Amino acid sequence: AQTVTQSQPEMSVQEAETVTLSCTYDTSESNYYLFWYKQPPSRQMILVIRQEAYKQQNATENRFSVNFQKAAKSFSLKISDSQLGDTAMYFCAFGPDSNYQLIWGAGTKLIIKP
Amino acid sequence: GAVVSQHPSRVICKSGTSVKIECRSLDFQATTMFWYRQFPKKSLMLMATSNEGSKATYEQGVEKDKFLINHASLTLSTLTVTSAHPEDSSFYICSARAPPGTGGGETQYFGPGTRLLVL
Numbered sequence: 001a002q003t004v005t006q007s008q009p010e011m012s013v014q015e016a017e018t019v020t021l022s023c024t025y026d027t028s029e030s031n032y033y034l035f036w037y038k039q040p041p042s043r044q045m046i047l048v049i050r051q052e053a054y055k056q057q058n059a060t061e062n063r064f065s066v067n068f069q070k071a072a073k074s075f076s077l078k079i080s081d082s083q084l085g086d087t088a089m090y091f092c093a094f095g096p097d098s099n100y101q102l103i104w105g106a107g108t109k110l111i112i113k114p
Numbered sequence: 115g116a117v118v119s120q121h122p123s124r125v126i127c128k129s130g131t132s133v134k135i136e137c138r139s140l141d142f143q144a145t146t147m148f149w150y151r152q153f154p155k156k157s158l159m160l161m162a163t164s165n166e167g168s169k170a171t172y173e174q175g176v177e178k179d180k181f182l183i184n185h186a187s188l189t190l191s192t193l194t195v196t197s198a199h200p201e202d203s204s205f206y207i208c209s210a211r212a213p214p215g216t217g218g219g220e221t222q223y224f225g226p227g228t229r230l231l232v233l
Contacts, residue, residue: 043207044224044226045227047221047223091157091158095220097220100146101148101160101163102222104157107156
């Protein structure tokens with residue numbers, strides 16, 4: 001079975017610090033996609049960043065970057081210069097190429113303190 | 115781009131009534147949409163996959179006669195909760211799969227969600 005594990009239920013950092021959220025997954029698929037979504041208190045799910053498994057280069061989106069380790073099946077999210085608006089639940093998701101469904105981690109609650 | 119709307123944002127209804135929730139992709143055509151349910155402080159639980167022009171595929175344990183899904187066009191999917199009961203109270207979220215060839219891969223874009231309260 002394909003699974004996604006986020007081992008940090010909650011994290012808290014000071015504004016402007018860098019924080020890394022961890023995500024591991026288990027699959028036998030060779031081609032897939034990985035995502036980080038953010039859910040702020042408004043509960044709107046927002047795509048933060050996506051990674052295609054066949055690309056070795058780590059994806060980056062402004063202050064957000066990933067460390068994708070395919071062999072280790074690890075997909076961590078690094079947030080640099082954290083801002084108060086980054087406070088949210090962050091979900092890691094795995095999307096196999098064989099179907100269109102996403103498999104979700106349990107989420108990490110990130111609190112940015114002023 | 116890739117905006118998904120959902121209506122209504124919140125609804126309160128009496129037990130036994132039916133509630134319809136609409137999910138629209140505003141600036142792209144979505145052949146596949148998804149319906150999720152989210153309990154407080156929990157992750158998303160996939161209820162069903164909705165494909166335009168065909169019957170929805172429901173996940174195990176989801177009552178298809180209770181949660182009716184219709185995907186009549188490339189921009190609209192609806193979820194109808196029939197004979198709603200208090201245990202159906204929850205946050206329901208729809209998403210739409212990015213079209214092939216847009217560079218979005220298998221990305222899903224989400225609506226803002228609907229909070230359903232059944233009294």
